[in-house]
Amino acid sequence: MPNLLQTYRKNRTLIITLVILFLLLLLAIQGMSTRDWVVTVLRGLAVGSITFLVAAGLSIILGLMDVLNLAHGTLFMIGAYVGWSMYVRPDTVVDATTPFLLVLAGFLLMPLWMPLLGRLRLGRSATRVWPWIALLAGLALLALALTRYPLSIWSGTEYQNSPIVWNQYFEAGTVQENVTPATFDTIIAAVVDWGSLLAGSVLVGLAVAGFAIARRGPTAQAARSVARPLMWFALVAAVAIGLYVVNTPLSDFLLSLSSNALFVLALIVAALVGAGLGGLMESTMIRPLYDRGIYQILLTLGLGFIGVEMVRSIWGRTGFTMPKPALFSSTGDGCPAESISGWLQHQCSTIIVDIGGEPARIRTYNELFVIAVGIVVLIAVWLLLQRTRLGMIIRAGVQDSRMVEALGINVRRVFTLVFALGVGLAAFGGVIAAPATGLSDTMGATLLLSSLIALAIGGLTSFPGAAAGAVIVGLTQQFIIRYGQLGINLPFLAEPWKPSPPLVPASVILLMIIILLVLPQGLFGRSE
Amino acid sequence: MNAQTTGRFAWKSHIGFIVTVVGLAALPFIMAVMEGLPVGSLLANDSSTAKFLQGLLVEVFILAVFAISYDLVLGVTGLLSFGHGMFFAFGSYLTGVLLKTFGWPLWAVLVGAVVAGLFNALLFAVVLPRVKGITFALVTLGIASVFDILIRTQELNPYTGSDVGLQGIPRPDFLNPVDDRLRFYYVTLAFAILVYLIYKRFVDSPTGRVCVATRENENRALTIGFNTFYFKLAALMVAGITASLAGMFNTLYKPLVSPEIAGLGFTVEGLLMLLIGGIGTLSGAMIGAAILRLMEYYLSRWFGESSAFILGAIYVLIVMFLPYGIVGTWRLRRLDIAAGRQRLLSMFTGRQRETPDEGKL
Numbered sequence: 001m002p003n004l005l006q007t008y009r010k011n012r013t014l015i016i017t018l019v020i021l022f023l024l025l026l027l028a029i030q031g032m033s034t035r036d037w038v039v040t041v042l043r044g045l046a047v048g049s050i051t052f053l054v055a056a057g058l059s060i061i062l063g064l065m066d067v068l069n070l071a072h073g074t075l076f077m078i079g080a081y082v083g084w085s086m087y088v089r090p091d092t093v094v095d096a097t098t099p100f101l102l103v104l105a106g107f108l109l110m111p112l113w114m115p116l117l118g119r120l121r122l123g124r125s126a127t128r129v130w131p132w133i134a135l136l137a138g139l140a141l142l143a144l145a146l147t148r149y150p151l152s153i154w155s156g157t158e159y160q161n162s163p164i165v166w167n168q169y170f171e172a173g174t175v176q177e178n179v180t181p182a183t184f185d186t187i188i189a190a191v192v193d194w195g196s197l198l199a200g201s202v203l204v205g206l207a208v209a210g211f212a213i214a215r216r217g218p219t220a221q222a223a224r225s226v227a228r229p230l231m232w233f234a235l236v237a238a239v240a241i242g243l244y245v246v247n248t249p250l251s252d253f254l255l256s257l258s259s260n261a262l263f264v265l266a267l268i269v270a271a272l273v274g275a276g277l278g279g280l281m282e283s284t285m286i287r288p289l290y291d292r293g294i295y296q297i298l299l300t301l302g303l304g305f306i307g308v309e310m311v312r313s314i315w316g317r318t319g320f321t322m323p324k325p326a327l328f329s330s331t332g333d334g335c336p337a338e339s340i341s342g343w344l345q346h347q348c349s350t351i352i353v354d355i356g357g358e359p360a361r362i363r364t365y366n367e368l369f370v371i372a373v374g375i376v377v378l379i380a381v382w383l384l385l386q387r388t389r390l391g392m393i394i395r396a397g398v399q400d401s402r403m404v405e406a407l408g409i410n411v412r413r414v415f416t417l418v419f420a421l422g423v424g425l426a427a428f429g430g431v432i433a434a435p436a437t438g439l440s441d442t443m444g445a446t447l448l449l450s451s452l453i454a455l456a457i458g459g460l461t462s463f464p465g466a467a468a469g470a471v472i473v474g475l476t477q478q479f480i481i482r483y484g485q486l487g488i489n490l491p492f493l494a495e496p497w498k499p500s501p502p503l504v505p506a507s508v509i510l511l512m513i514i515i516l517l518v519l520p521q522g523l524f525g526r527s528e
Numbered sequence: 529m530n531a532q533t534t535g536r537f538a539w540k541s542h543i544g545f546i547v548t549v550v551g552l553a554a555l556p557f558i559m560a561v562m563e564g565l566p567v568g569s570l571l572a573n574d575s576s577t578a579k580f581l582q583g584l585l586v587e588v589f590i591l592a593v594f595a596i597s598y599d600l601v602l603g604v605t606g607l608l609s610f611g612h613g614m615f616f617a618f619g620s621y622l623t624g625v626l627l628k629t630f631g632w633p634l635w636a637v638l639v640g641a642v643v644a645g646l647f648n649a650l651l652f653a654v655v656l657p658r659v660k661g662i663t664f665a666l667v668t669l670g671i672a673s674v675f676d677i678l679i680r681t682q683e684l685n686p687y688t689g690s691d692v693g694l695q696g697i698p699r700p701d702f703l704n705p706v707d708d709r710l711r712f713y714y715v716t717l718a719f720a721i722l723v724y725l726i727y728k729r730f731v732d733s734p735t736g737r738v739c740v741a742t743r744e745n746e747n748r749a750l751t752i753g754f755n756t757f758y759f760k761l762a763a764l765m766v767a768g769i770t771a772s773l774a775g776m777f778n779t780l781y782k783p784l785v786s787p788e789i790a791g792l793g794f795t796v797e798g799l800l801m802l803l804i805g806g807i808g809t810l811s812g813a814m815i816g817a818a819i820l821r822l823m824e825y826y827l828s829r830w831f832g833e834s835s836a837f838i839l840g841a842i843y844v845l846i847v848m849f850l851p852y853g854i855v856g857t858w859r860l861r862r863l864d865i866a867a868g869r870q871r872l873l874s875m876f877t878g879r880q881r882e883t884p885d886e887g888k889l
Contacts, residue, residue: 068662285848292851294608297665298803299847301796306840313834445792449673456666506677509670513655516667520658 013519021472028479032486034356040482041475042367046436047450048474049374053429055451055458055466056381057422063398063461065415066293067286071300072426073448074307075274079427080434080443081315083270084163084322087262087431088170091179091251093269094243095151099197101240103142106201108232113209131210138203145196150182156316163320163439171323176255181248194241263325267431274427275420282419287412304444312441319440324349328365328435336361366436373432377425378467385463394418398461449505450477453512459525468523473508480504545811552717556582556710582713586705586781588821589720592814593774595801596727597767602799603808604731605763606743607656608665611672613795615648615768617785619775621679624694624785625687634700637776645772649764656764657757669792676790694785705781716777720814723770727810730766739763743808800839803846806853815854 008015029037058072086093122130155161169175184190243250254262281303289296323329327347335348343351343364351362362368385391393414396404405411430443437443454473458465481504487496499507516522539546559578560566598612622644626632632640655667679688688694699705705712730736738759741749749756779785788794797820805816823842827835846853852860 062662068665285844288848295847295851297608297662298799299844301799302840302843302847305793305796306837306844309834309837309840313837449669452666453670456663456670460662500682502677502681503683506674509674509677512670513667516663517655517658520660520663 014523017515017518017523025475025479028483031488032482033358035358035360036482036486038355039360039362039367040478042362042371044475044478045374045471046367046370046474047477048471049371049377050429050433050436051447051450051454051473052374052467052470053377053432054426054447055454055470056377056463057425058451059455059458059461059463059466060394060398061419061422062455063463064394064401064418065286065290065397067296067300069300069419069422070297070448071281071304071307072423072451073444073446074304074311075277075423075444076426076430076433076447077311077439077441077444078277078307079270079274079430080322080439081311081430082273082427083266083431084315084434084439086266086269087259087322088163088166088175089154089179090254090257090262090265091181092151092153094247094251094254095153095182098240098244098247099146099149101236101243102194102197103201105233105236105240106198107205108236109202109229110205110209111229112226113206114212117206117209117213127210128214131207131214134203134210135207138200138207141196141200141203145193145200149193149197150184152180152182154315156312156314162318163315164318167320167323170259176252179251179255181251183247190244198237259323259325259329260327263431267428270431271424271428274430275424277427278423279416279420281423282416286419287415304448308441308444315439317441319438319443321438322434324365324435328363328369370432370436377428381425381463390414390417446505450508453508455522456512457515457522459522461526462522462524465522465524472511476508476511477504480507549721552585553714555585556713579709582709583705583781584821584825586709586713586716588818589716590774590777590781591801591821592720592817593723593777594771595798595805595813595817596723596810597771597774598798599802599808599810599813600727600730600739600763600767603802603813604736604743604810605739605760607760607764608661609652609668610665610792610795611652611668611670612767612771612798613789613791614672614675615645615771616775616778616794617679617790618644618648618675619772620779620785620789621688621694621775622772623776623779624697624783627700627779628694628697629687631698634702638773641772641776642769645769646765647768648772649761649768652764652768653761656760672790672792672795676787676792679790680787688787691787693787694779697779697783697785699780699783703780705783712781716781719773719777724810724814727766727770731810735759735762800843800846802853803843804853806856806859809853809855809859812853812855819854
């Protein structure tokens with residue numbers, strides 16, 4: 001009993017805040033009919049689960065390596081767009097994989113350069129100048145080869161070939177008929193292009209090694225293994241060219257898949273692309289800045305803006321929707337369903353359930369599937385953190401990463417892995433969110449803001465805090481939106497006040513500021 | 529510093545500043561001469577390339593003031609604020625609304641802008657004692673986002689024009705950039721120089737020194753016995769007033785207010801200016817603003833839509849490879865360069881000269 005009292009005393013502010021939040025929820029529910037609040041809570045949980053997918057990665061990354069990744073929203077958006085491409089235009093993704101793998105193959109040779117260049121004895125000015133020449137030549141070659149690479153791609157500016165039109169083809173099931181396969185005219189052109197892609201990436205790799213030597217002086221290290229980089233190089237290059245050879249049959253096969261299978265593929269591809277981008281970002285850009293605190297934030301902020309521009313140039317400035325997979329899209333026979341089994345049987349887009357004497361329309365994708373995914377991911381990440389060795393290292397690293405390093409664990413590798421995981425999760429979330437909310441170039445910024453708020457409310461580095469914060473943000477948003485439609489009866493006002501939709505994010509921000517003023521560490525954050 | 533030790537004005541250590549001021553003051557005339565125009569046509573306000581470039585430079589001066597005020601908060605005092613754009617936007621909007629809707633005279637608008645700057649600083653100061661570091665960044669970002677959302681709402685449409693922004697703001701007679709751009713040029717130039725001198729004085733004053741100490745190690749400053757809150761508040765207030773005044777000039781010059789300046793993008797632009805020039809160097813912020821504005825102009829002329837991408841790439845490259853910016857790097861290397869020159873000289877004269885005095889960073 002005294003124990004309980006002690007806990008209460010220690011966390012008095014927290015408990016009072018939670019009680020007030022709960023009372024506010026009750027008050028909000030009071031003003032609605034049962035059907036209304038059930039649907040609103042479901043919507044809030046759906047928004048919360050998407051926010052959670054972004055916030056989870058942000059929170060673990062912030063906790064482990066003290067990097068506030070402001071590019072997370074953009075990466076979420078890139079995930080959504082990549083997922084859309086895999087879903088609607090898998091042939092383009094197959095087309096683009098070949099040049100991408102070839103460039104990767106060129107970079108895989110990088111471990112060979114340092115020892116090789118170390119033996120080269122050049123004058124001081126030559127050592128400084130040649131990497132620049134190699135870099136410029138390499139970038140020029142890459143740019144030339146990439147722009148000339150044949151891609152069967154949509155257009156960001158032209159309406160006839162825009163993603164919107166491809167969505168229409170997708171819904172009519174005629175994507176395959178409209179795709180024109182993209183191949184090189186002659187095999188010589190293909191070989192030249194592949195060659196310049198490889199040469200370009202090799203030159204850039206050489207330049208990077210050259211810069212390192214110019215800065216630090218040649219190191220007399222011997223190549224650890226010549227065979228391994230060469231083997232990887234050969235493997236990746238072979239896969240790339242093999243993909244080109246089987247391009248048409250593979251594209252046809254992918255295009256003939258059902259939309260459910262494609263959606264799963266899109267989730268996997270987006271998560272992988274996100275993880276790859278995250279790993280690359282951490283290992284090349286953020287790692288050199290670990291001892292320069294504020295610069296990491298500035299860097300990720302800049303990367304976020306670059307990412308938005310990239311998305312705009314590839315997919316266009318106008319937003320579009322992503323068609324829902326077949327399992328959630330039917331409106332025909334037997335729809336709207338009246339039970340879960342009815343939905344599975346007819347694959348309906350909505351279910352009508354009787355709540356409190358009124359029929360409630362619940363969308364199967366937006367309000368059931370998204371929540372289910374959020375819960376599954378929550379449990380999966382929880383298990384990862386609590387039950388695996390990696391999770392143990394992460395938790396220990398959040399407490400004190402230098403101590404973990406002192407114990408002989410390669411923390412740097414864990415950093416890269418966690419960054420990749422976090423970004424992969426955000427990209428995965430992007431694909432989950434896309435059919436529900438559509439794609440636009442502002443989706444990243446919007447979601448970044450709400451997940452930052454969720455983090456701040458829950459306590460910056462606490463994982464359960466991120467989940468709780470995401471749910472609070474989602475519920476608050478949806479209740480305010482619903483009240484915006486119903487109107488709130490305020491004292492001294494004759495008519496009910498209807499907050500306009502743009503005010504919704506403002507209310508969440510205000511909630512955050514109030515909670516932070518009461519509890520500067522957030523709800524579940526550690527005090528320092 | 530030399531001025532204080534010798535009791536005489538040290539021309540040498542201020543030569544860069546003096547050359548810049550004189551150069552900028554003479555620039556409109558040099559431009560006119562280079563274009564082959566008589567000076568009279570410049571005074572008569574004929575439209576020409578010279579007039580256009582004056583306009584571009586006016587924007588540079590305004591942005592330079594915004595950048596230097598951001599530098600005081602972020603670079604000198606070390607407050608990680610992501611809501612600084614709001615100070616500028618608040619001043620801009622207030623000026624627009626006061627002139628357009630309420631028809632206030634210019635001097636009253638000026639007072640209003642100063643009060644608005646103080647108000648904004650106090651708004652940030654409310655959360656200042658409670659939150660630090662990243663949380664402070666989030667809260668300031670949040671406050672600025674609320675402001676951004678508010679000015680875009682339908683509820684305030686009659687005043688702020690929501691998504692379209694404020695247009696058709698009446699120009700006051702005294703400061704009219706169309707009828708008499710040269711005067712506007714000199715007023716904004718004088719404003720920028722004045723702000724620079726005040727800031728320089730502020731940072732060198734005991735108060736400013738404590739601000740720097742707060743940035744370096746807040747706990748130590750507290751231990752010595754300074755209540756750092758007041759010093760942070762002072763820095764915020766000074767920055768708030770100047771940014772707000774810069775916003776006022778922005779509205780007077782354009783004369784319209786687009787809601788874009790209230791978004792996070794504008795704050796990031798400010799960050800980019802600081803990074804180009806060097807965080808915490810004051811003069812670097814102004815140089816950075818000049819470079820950024822001119823670069824933006826020429827990039828968008830040459831590359832069109834992809835200029836934003838190039839700017840982003842430059843931003844990332846600077847963060848990674850030139851973290852102290854132009855002025856910061858120069859100050860770091862200045863001793864190296866001076867030492868190299870000394871070595872070279874001593875080779876000829878054959879005797880050791882005393883090492884150059886420590887530069888202030």
